[in-house]
Amino acid sequence: MKLCVECRTQRAAMRRPKTSEELCKECFYTAIETEVHETIMATNLFRRGERVAIGASGGKDSTVLAHILTTLNRRYDYGLDLFLLSIDEGIKGYRDDSLETVKRNEQQYQIPLTICSYKDLYGWTMDEIVAQIGTKNNCTFCGVFRRQALDRGAAMMKADKIATGHNADDIAETVLLNFLRADLARLRRCPSIITGADSTLPRVKPFKYVYEKEIVMYAYFKKLDYFSTECIYSPFAARGLAREFIKDLEAVCKACLLLEGLNRGLPRMGVGRTKRNGGDDESC
Numbered sequence: 001m002k003l004c005v006e007c008r009t010q011r012a013a014m015r016r017p018k019t020s021e022e023l024c025k026e027c028f029y030t031a032i033e034t035e036v037h038e039t040i041m042a043t044n045l046f047r048r049g050e051r052v053a054i055g056a057s058g059g060k061d062s063t064v065l066a067h068i069l070t071t072l073n074r075r076y077d078y079g080l081d082l083f084l085l086s087i088d089e090g091i092k093g094y095r096d097d098s099l100e101t102v103k104r105n106e107q108q109y110q111i112p113l114t115i116c117s118y119k120d121l122y123g124w125t126m127d128e129i130v131a132q133i134g135t136k137n138n139c140t141f142c143g144v145f146r147r148q149a150l151d152r153g154a155a156m157m158k159a160d161k162i163a164t165g166h167n168a169d170d171i172a173e174t175v176l177l178n179f180l181r182a183d184l185a186r187l188r189r190c191p192s193i194i195t196g197a198d199s200t201l202p203r204v205k206p207f208k209y210v211y212e213k214e215i216v217m218y219a220y221f222k223k224l225d226y227f228s229t230e231c232i233y234s235p236f237a238a239r240g241l242a243r244e245f246i247k248d249l250e251a252v253c254k255a256c257l258l259l260e261g262l263n264r265g266l267p268r269m270g271v272g273r274t275k276r277n278g279g280d281d282e283s284c
């Protein structure tokens with residue numbers, strides 16, 4: 001039986017994707033939560049007394065965000081007034097089901113939920129828009145409307161900030177997409193942990209440094225209640241290509257793993273052959 005390298009008492013339940021350390025569940029939770037807390041502290045992400053809208057889609061990222069922000073707010077006494085804000089894009093068989101999850105999260109985390117719909121704000125549901133425009137450019141409508149809908153919903157609820165569940169993988173995909181589109185303004189802006197800092201409603205990404213795989217593991221081990229189906233229109237989105245490309249790069253990037261080990265004082269991390277990083281002579 002392998003013991004957790006952190007507590008050395010419990011059985012290791014996983015190899016942590018970010019560090020390759022073998023940890024028990026409790027030490028894994030502590031590691032993620034502490035890292036998010038340190039990110040929040042190091043970047044002054046919130047101020048005491050702020051009212052924070054958590055963009056809640058019912059998916060894994062925003063569900064874990066709601067769970068971790070609620071936990072940290074209590075544990076470290078941030079003094080934040082948290083609430084869930086969901087945008088109902090009007091996608092039958094997808095958003096209606098995920099909203100049911102958010103309604104349960106409202107009870108589980110004991111933070112109030114507000115739902116704003118495209119139908120009320122714009123007079124159109126996404127299903128109606130897709131019926132007009134087809135499945136090629138529909139994500140443009142959805143992305144632009146959702147961004148504004150989150151702002152309008154948060155302003156209506158007198159929020160000071162919007163927190164979203166964007167993680168390290170999402171940010172890498174966005175960087176790649178903006179690079180491919182040669183969109184320099186967005187390329188410069190998109191990796192920031194806080195955007196619109198000077199506006200009345202800044203947006204923050206507390207999971208900027210959290211790997212998607214670790215969010216999935218956290219949600220799975222904690223048995224969090226989240227909705228895991230992809231948007232029915234997303235197979236047509238360009239983001240999917242960026243995601244595949246980054247996953248392929250990750251699978252062979254032995255040099256990055258070795259370098260990370262050296263920088264973290266774990267020189268043996270990534271030494272030897274694993275299924276994930278291939279042979280010893282693989283490179284980016």
Ligand SMILES: Nc1ncnc2c1ncn2[C@@H]1O[C@H](COP(=O)(O)OP(=O)(O)OP(=O)(O)O)[C@@H](O)[C@H]1O
Pocket residue numbers: 054055056057058059060061062063085086087088089146163164165166170
């Ligand atoms: N319908 C929505 N209502 C409220 N917030 C949303 C909605 N859709 C997305 N968001 C916010 O934007 C973030 C990124 O959403 P996106 O759909 O790009 O990614 P995701 O990785 O699938 O996130 P999640 O797992 O939380 O659904 C979410 O984590 C959430 O905070």
